[in-house]
Amino acid sequence: MADQADFEREVLPLARQLYAHALRLTRRPVDAEDVLQESYLKAYRAYDSFEEGTNLRAWMYRIVTNTYINKYRKQQRRPSEVELADVGDMYLYRRLQSVGGSAVSAEREALDSLIDDRIREAIDALPENFRLPVLLADAEGFAYKEIAEILDVPIGTVMSRLHRGRKALQKELYDLAVERGIVEAAHD
């Protein structure tokens, strides 16, 4: 059993990364700070039930993620799962290759010119069930097992949502590239 006296020493050092996570989830600094504070209060009150030796970081991410879901999910209009684009593996690469010649550098250039400012927008366009595992894997580098723990879903579900979410992201990025005239639309 964890001692609440240890709370600050153990849990406060995670605050910066947890704030960054909350900000990626909410996209608004003021909301991120609310989520962070509420999560820390919940964590403080539940800290004596935290089992020492288990994954404290994953435990805190779970609290932050659930706080966000409970607070904000209802207000948001997000695309549903059925609207998620279903495309082939390595969709973006194959599309860029089919329109831009064969050199890897050409695909990279296309990617570089659109990705910096639009990547966030493309990720935020994903349905929440897919956005969350993508954020936890790509922004935080969590292992599948940890993501399963944080989101309270089976590991197979994490894998399939990551796979589908990333493919849909590739479609989104490709569409952005076409929209911006970085590549010409391929003729099907």
Add this chain to the structure above:
Amino acid sequence: MIDHSACAEAAARVYPFLDGELTWIRRVKVRWHLRACTRCQAAFVFETYLKGKVSEGLVEECPDDVIERLRGFLADNR
């Protein structure tokens, strides 16, 4: 000779491969294939690059005053 069913298999496993989540034997199989198949190798290089770009694009900073206010908030609500 390149085994093209291995191309589909490698493509289907690209994410667990990049995430370091394949079992040892599957990882070795993908590596062998990438050594033999330059097309898949180029695609994997691109996917690796994309994953890095996505991570970079998601970086957020935490201002110091957020931490100060959090400390104050916890002190007040204990």
